[in-house]
Structures are given as C-alpha cells and as structure tokens.
Amino acid sequence: MKRTTVQAALVPACLVLAASLTACGSDANSPASSGAKATGSTTTNGSSTDCPTGTINGEGSSAQKNAIELAITAYQDTCSGATVNYNPTGSGAGIKQFIAKQVDFAGSDSALKTVAVDGVVEADAAAKSCGSPAWDIPMVAGPIAIAYNLPGVTTLTLNAEVAAKIFNGTITTWNDPAIAALNAGASLPATAIKVFFRSDESGTTENFTKYLHAAAPAVWTADPSKKWTGKGEGKEKSAGVASAAAATPGGVTYAEWSYATQNKLGVAQIDSGAGAVALTGESAGKAVAAASQKGQGNDLALSLKYDTKEAGVYPIILVTYEIVCSRYADKAKANGVKSFLKFFASPEVQSKLESAGYAPLPAAVQAKVAAAIAAIS
Amino acid sequence: MTTSTPSMAARSAAAPAPAPPRTEQRSTGRLGDLIFAGAARGSGVLVIALVTLIGVFLVAQAIPALLKDQASFLTSREWTVAGDAPRFGIAELAWTTVSASIIAMAIAVPVGVAVALFITTYAPTWLRGPAATMIDMLAAVPSIVYGLWAVLSFRSVVRPVEDLIQQRLGGIPLFAPTGVSGGTIFFIGVVLSIMVLPIVTALSREVFAQTPTSHREAALALGATTWEMVRTAVLPFGRPGVISAAMLALGRALGETIAVTFIVSSLAPGTPWSWSLFNGGETFASRIANNAGEFDSAQKTGAFIAAGLVLFVLTFLVNAVARIVIQRRAAFSE
Numbered sequence: 159m160k161r162t163t164v165q166a167a168l169v170p171a172c173l174v175l176a177a178s179l180t181a182c183g184s185d186a187n188s189p190a191s192s193g194a195k196a197t198g199s200t201t202t203n204g205s206s207t208d209c210p211t212g213t214i215n216g217e218g219s220s221a222q223k224n225a226i227e228l229a230i231t232a233y234q235d236t237c238s239g240a241t242v243n244y245n246p247t248g249s250g251a252g253i254k255q256f257i258a259k260q261v262d263f264a265g266s267d268s269a270l271k272t273v274a275v276d277g278v279v280e281a282d283a284a285a286k287s288c289g290s291p292a293w294d295i296p297m298v299a300g301p302i303a304i305a306y307n308l309p310g311v312t313t314l315t316l317n318a319e320v321a322a323k324i325f326n327g328t329i330t331t332w333n334d335p336a337i338a339a340l341n342a343g344a345s346l347p348a349t350a351i352k353v354f355f356r357s358d359e360s361g362t363t364e365n366f367t368k369y370l371h372a373a374a375p376a377v378w379t380a381d382p383s384k385k386w387t388g389k390g391e392g393k394e395k396s397a398g399v400a401s402a403a404a405a406t407p408g409g410v411t412y413a414e415w416s417y418a419t420q421n422k423l424g425v426a427q428i429d430s431g432a433g434a435v436a437l438t439g440e441s442a443g444k445a446v447a448a449a450s451q452k453g454q455g456n457d458l459a460l461s462l463k464y465d466t467k468e469a470g471v472y473p474i475i476l477v478t479y480e481i482v483c484s485r486y487a488d489k490a491k492a493n494g495v496k497s498f499l500k501f502f503a504s505p506e507v508q509s510k511l512e513s514a515g516y517a518p519l520p521a522a523v524q525a526k527v528a529a530a531i532a533a534i535s
Numbered sequence: 536m537t538t539s540t541p542s543m544a545a546r547s548a549a550a551p552a553p554a555p556p557r558t559e560q561r562s563t564g565r566l567g568d569l570i571f572a573g574a575a576r577g578s579g580v581l582v583i584a585l586v587t588l589i590g591v592f593l594v595a596q597a598i599p600a601l602l603k604d605q606a607s608f609l610t611s612r613e614w615t616v617a618g619d620a621p622r623f624g625i626a627e628l629a630w631t632t633v634s635a636s637i638i639a640m641a642i643a644v645p646v647g648v649a650v651a652l653f654i655t656t657y658a659p660t661w662l663r664g665p666a667a668t669m670i671d672m673l674a675a676v677p678s679i680v681y682g683l684w685a686v687l688s689f690r691s692v693v694r695p696v697e698d699l700i701q702q703r704l705g706g707i708p709l710f711a712p713t714g715v716s717g718g719t720i721f722f723i724g725v726v727l728s729i730m731v732l733p734i735v736t737a738l739s740r741e742v743f744a745q746t747p748t749s750h751r752e753a754a755l756a757l758g759a760t761t762w763e764m765v766r767t768a769v770l771p772f773g774r775p776g777v778i779s780a781a782m783l784a785l786g787r788a789l790g791e792t793i794a795v796t797f798i799v800s801s802l803a804p805g806t807p808w809s810w811s812l813f814n815g816g817e818t819f820a821s822r823i824a825n826n827a828g829e830f831d832s833a834q835k836t837g838a839f840i841a842a843g844l845v846l847f848v849l850t851f852l853v854n855a856v857a858r859i860v861i862q863r864r865a866a867f868s869e
Contacts, residue, residue, distance in 0.1 A: 220828070248828025275617065278832060352716055357801035357817065359829040384829060385615070385804075391715055391815055392801030394825050401686070402800075406716050 211239035214494040218245075218252020218265030220395070221361055221414055222478040224514045225298040226265065229502040232510075242498050249361050256292075256481055257283045262491050263499075264481040267361020269294040269452075269459030288483030294459040295480045295530055297502055299517040301442035302366050302474045304426040305400060305418035307409040308332060308347065315340045315427045315434040318373030318465075318473075324410060325353055325370065326378065327389035332408060340429060349408035353390030354399040360384055362396065365462075365476035366412045372464035373430070373473065412474075415442075416515025432469035441472035442517035449477070449523075456484065456530035458523075475517065485535050496534050503527045593844040600837025608841065612808065614822075616838035623838050625845055627802070631720055631816035632846070635795075636788040638724025638812070639731055644781050646728075647735025652765060654736075655743040667740065674733035682797030685726045686718075693722050697813055711811040718798035721812040726798060727791060731784035738783065742776025743769050775861045782857030786850050792820040801825075819846040 216226070223246040230242045249266040256264035257280070270281040270292060284292035304321060306314060311332075316324070320336050323329040329336055333346040356363045363386050370378035380387035393399045400417035403409035411423075415437060418425050427434040435441050448466055453459035459479070466473050480499060486492035501507060508518040519527065603621055606613050611624020654666050697719065704710040713719075746769045754764040800815035801822075817825070823839050830836040 250829035250831030251827075254831055275832060277834075350714075352714070355803065357799070358825040383617075385617075387804060389803045389806075391717060392799075392803065392817075393717065394796055394799070394821075398797070402717050405690075409716075 208493075208497055209237035209240055210490065210493040210497050212490050212494050213241040213243065214262045214491060214498060215260075216242070216244045216252070216263045216265055216480070217247055217255045217261045218481075219249045219267045219361060219478045220246040221267050221300050221476060222246075222265050222298045222516075224416060225300075225478075225511050225516050226502070228510060228514055229498075229507050232507060233498055233501045236501070237497070240494065240497070242494075248358075250359075253280055253284070253481065257287045259287055262482075262486075263495055265297075266294075266479050266481055267476055268364065269457075269479055270481060284481065284483075288485070289487060290483055290485035291457065293457045293482055293484050293530060293534075294453055295482060295499065295503075295527055296446070296458055296460055296477045296519065296523060297480045297499070297527070298478045298511065299442060299446045299519060300476050300478060300515070301415045301437050301472060301517055302362060302369075302412050302476060303415045303418040303423075303437055304428075304474070305403055305411055305413055305421070305423035306426060307403050307407055307423055308349065309407060311344060311346065311424060313341075313344070313427065314424055315429050317429045317431075318370060319377050321426075321428075322370045322374040322377040324351055325355075325388040325390070325412075327353070328377070340434075347408075352403075352406050352409045353388065354402045354406075354409060354411040355386040355388060355390045355392050356396070356399055357386070357392030357394055360395075361476055361478075362412065362414065366474060368462075369464040369474045414515060419515060428472055428474065430471065430473055431467040435470060435472050437472050439512035439517045441470055442475050443520045444468075444471045445473050445475045446477060446517065446523055447520035451526075456533050458526055458530055482534060484533070492535055496531055499531045499534075500528070503531060590847070593840055593847060596837050597841035597844050598837075600834050601841050603834060604838070613804070615804075616835045617832070621834065621838060625819070625842055627816055628819050628822060628842060629845065629849075631723075631799075632789055632818040632820075632849075634812060635720050635723040635727060635818065636785055638721060639727035639788045640781060640785055642725065642728035643731045643735050643784055644777070647732050647780070647784075648739050648777055650732075650736045651739035651743050652769070654740050656761065656765060656769065667737075670733050670736045672733075673729065674737075678730065678791065678794040679797070681726060681730055682794035685722070685794065685798050689726065690717070690722065693725055697721060701813055708810040709812055711809060711813070713809060713811050713814045715800050715813060715815040717800040718815060719800070719813045720816055723795055723798055723818070724812075726794060727788045730791060730794065731787050734784040734787060735777075735780045738780035739773060739777050742773040746772045779857050779861050782853055782860070785853050789818075789850050789853065790820055790846060791818075792824050796821040796824045819843065819849075 223244075226244050230244060233242060234240060244265065245261075246265075249264075249268065252261070252264035253266055253270065255261045270284055272279065272281045281292065304316060308314065314337075316337070317340060320329065320340060323336065330351055331348055332351060333348045338344075338346055361384065364382055364384045367378065367380070367387065368382040371380070371382050378388075386392065391402070393402045396413045396417045399411040400413045400421040400423065403411040404421040404423055415425070425437050427436045429435070445462065445466065446460070448468065448471060449460040449462045451458060452461040460477055462475065462477065464473050480502075482495055482499070483492075486495070503519070503524060505518075505521075505524065508524065511518050600616070600621070601608060604623060605620045606622035606624050608624050610626050611622065612627045613622045613624060614627075615622050650670060654663050654670075658666055700710050700721075701712040705712050750768040750772065751764055754768045759767060795818050799817050799821050801817045802815050819842050823843055826839060830839065
C-alpha cells in the first residue's frame, strides 16, 4: 500500500521534471563561457583593467540582458575580487531604483527624459539623487528584427511603408501586391498575416514605432510609445512574441535579433531606398555611427536617424544605455562602476557581442564612451 | 519538556490548591497558558490588521490615479495610463477574468466532484490512496510549469476543439470565430480548470468521506443502486462542502497570475468589442504582472493598483458568498 503511493507520486513528478527541463533547454548562453576565456587572456596585457574589489549593482533594461551577462562573466573572470549584479527588470524599474539610490547604475533602452512625464523629470531627479549630473552612456546596440514565419520563404524584403502597413493591419495577406513588388521573383503564399506585438510596455516597442513613425509618417500616424498602437495579438515579452510567431504560420513580429534567430524565424531585409540591407552586426553598427549626440558633454544620449536613406545601413535599432552618476559620493562605487564599464566598452568585449545578437559600438562611438567613462569620479 | 517539568512541580507544590477547577478554563496564570493565549490572539489580530492594511494601501495608492482618470473606470475598455489625461477602465479585464474563471468552474466542478465520488465510492480500496495522491500532485505543479506546458504542448490539443466549436456554433456571439490564434479566453479557462481541479477534488473527497455510514447503508438497504445511494445520501450531505470547494477554486482561478500571463493573447488597442470566448484578452492579474517592470510614475502604478483593488474586492466577495452559502446550507446536512 505504502509503496504504491510513493510510486504513484514519483512517476508524475519525473514527467513534470523532464518536461520543464526540455522546455528550458534552449538557452543561448554558450557564447558567455567561450567569451570569458578569450577575454581573460587578451585584456590582462593591454587595456589595464584595474580591478577594484567590492560589489556594484545594476538594474534595468532586459534588452541588454544577454550582453551584460556576457560582460559580467568575462569581467569576473578577469577581476576575481569584483562582483557585478544586474537585475533585468525593465528600463522603467531600473531608472526608478537608480533615482531611489538602490542601485549603482541603471540600464535603460532610452536616455533619461529631460521633459516632465507625469510630473517627474527623470534627468533632474537622477541628478538630484546623485548630487551631480547623471550621464547616459550608450553601451549596447541591439538591432530589432522584423521576424516572420513563412515556410519556404528564406529572404523577404520590406521597406518602412510596407512594414508599417503590415503592423497596422492594412496589408493582411503575404501575397499582397505591395509586398510582391519589393520581392520580385519570390513566391509568396496567400497565408493571412498574423501580427504579434509586445503586450507589456517595452523599449523595443518604443524604438520600433519610432522607426515606423519616422520612416513612414504617412502610414504610421500614431506617436511612438512604449505601448503598442498598431494591430495584432499581444504576447508577453520578447520570448512570448517570438515563440508565438514561430508557432503560427504567417506570423510576424518585431523582436531583438537574438530572439528571431533562436526561434528560427526569418529576418526581413530592409530597403530604405538604396537597396535591400540584411541585418548584420555591421549594418546595424552603421546606424549607431550615423546617430548624432543629443546630450551635452559626456552625456552621450544619442539621437538615431531612423529615416536614413543611406546604403548599407540597417535602420531599426535600439541603443541601450548605462545610466551613471558623473560623480559618486562613495569612491569605491565610482571605481567599481568605472572599471566594469571600461571593460564592457572595450573592443575585446564589444566584438564578442555579435554572437549574442547585438551590434558592437562603432569605433568613433567607442572612443567617446571611453572618454566619458574615464571622466566618472 | 524536561526543563519545564521541575518548575511546574515546584509551582504546584508551592500553591495551596493544586488542581484548578476544570470548568474555569480561561487561564491558570501559568506561563505556557499566557504565551499560548497571547500568541493565538496576536496571530488573529495580526492577520486582520494585515488584510485591512493591504486594503488601505490599495485604496490610498489607487485614489490619486482614479481622480485623474478621464474615462469611466468601471465601463471603459481603454488603458492609457501615462500622460496628463489618462484614460483607463476595467471592463475588458473584468470580462476576461470572470468569463475565463466561469469556464474553469464549469469544467472543474463537475469533473472534480465526479473524481471525488469515484475515489470515495466507486474505486477499489487499493486504488483510493494512489488516486488521491495523483490528484493532489496536480496542485504541486508550479503554475509557471502549467504556463509552459499550456503554450508549448497543450495548445495544439485544444485548438481543434476550438475550431470545431467555432464551425458548428459560430452563429452564437459567444462562440463567434475571431482571428486570435494563441491564448483565447476559452483556452485560459481550460488550463485554469486543470489548475483548480485538485482543490475541488480534495475538499469534495473529504466531505463525501464523512457521509455517515448509517445514511449510506440505509439507502442501500432500501434497495438503492450505488448511483441512487450517492444521489440520495452522499450528494445532499456533501453539498455545502462542494460549494465551498468551488468558491475556493474560483478565488484561485480569478487571481491566477503567472500561467495566465504566459498564455494570454492581449488585444491591440481599438480592437472592436466581441462577446466571443475565442477572443483574446488580459485578466487583471496578468496585466498587472506583465507591466510591473515599467511602473515608473506614481500615476501609472496607481492605475494598475486600482485594477488590483477591483480584483481584491471581487475575490473578497466570492469568499463572502461562499461563507454565507455554507452557513445557510449547514442546517440541511444534519
């Protein structure tokens, strides 16, 4: 009697365990370990990463999660006495915690706002909390992929106008003449288009709609916002939209590059007027290089040119920033943040990011970032 | 234990009247009594204070946002919580939450009661223990696992059923076809029903098992079949228990968060209203959970907390109704 009870209890437990393990098995963290080894040997000679001991805490954007985790693993391999914690709770939460002095730096998909939102000017509040101006330091450029699930269609080219029409529900089937015109020779199925959007408020949505609004203002009339303003079916977070698109033939969504590749979705090429541009680290990096600085001095808040017509530029990117105090009250924290960010911004680490689905910062921006980090005190 | 015995002995030796009268149970003045009474009273007060404070917190956080709300909070379907003129309402959230929970109840209560009857009445004795354990195992599965399983595997099982209902009964607004491919209200209801099944079953099983043997035997002696015995003796006796089980389960279904957040397909703003159960939509809990990362202003937070307050009141009402029903029905079962 007793034995049967135990057996009966064990069998389903094992089944559940097995199911959850396979479900979680597709995590693309392998670059982190390989990256760590390589950087450990290269950084010791040149970049003179001084290694302060102690712990620094960051919180914020989940879009840079994979990149910062990769950097943290490599950093802690180099500096065994230092600990960096990063909690990817979302940009809004990160900035809030930073202003409340709960964390030493914040990760955010957009620079601190200089206009009042709901009665709070983020930049002023952060400066007040730091006792010195807070700086936005661009660290990771994440291309946003227009990811589609069309069996048999390996390359698909879209432009801003057609993309906007797809995402606002004007174009409803994949063999629409507007899509066919951009894809001469491709055989497009008559499948209905199923749009998936982020149901949570997100920097990805904000940057994607900024692109649609800037590059196709006549079609995408809604103001860019963190909340989706188009049509479709909402899913939770990047993982949710990507897996929903992967499960639905005819599905299309916008998500960080790594999610599109992990879910084996097609990634649309963008034709901004000078020919189709595939999404690569290089083509997205060019969009960062083309951005202009809107912050002052060492505040490196960038203004992206979404409506660029230049050849070879993949225009849909989001830049995530590390938000830091220009002067920390606690000297140890200042050294810790400086040392980690210097390491994160170094060419060795930046060049590893492409394998995790990010675009490295172009050399010109890297130089500015290094100068800003050096000025933190 | 060993340390307290000598002191108690010393105490009773010192006292002239050693045994206190049995009828006067309030307090003997002994330390153990005082501690126990204090701890029990303290815990009771603490819980009541906690619930009250949570209520006060919700109201206090929600009021400033509600005052700014430009739309009708109870009937609007909009949800724009940032900016100077926020417009938000809970109509859609309430519809999704309540209708998914009702579907869950419609499936879980009959099945749960049937399972409980099987375990207490029909199953051979050797099977009763393992069967009960298996059902309880359902409650031990973490809700995120339910979410994963539902999205990755169970979806494709329910999909054909949904398609069939939409084809056959699509004329009825409740079953009208929609373009939603993922987490429909119907699908959420089905998953929730599995999640609350152990609650219904476990409680029903307990009450059915307590049916007096004399009632059962009396029915059988009068020539009743097993089913007639169940209908005339077991079910009337267990009814209050089943009702309270259903209400507890409903409370759980209303507030279930992680699995639902994982499954739901939310609707784009401005989607035309549909009564269809095959439409998407977010529940109270899933919308709050999904957006918690971006609570960057007090007004935004307040709007979500106002939605949380409605859920709190809703769950509170369900539990209150359950209590009233049980108290009224208690008289019948004797």
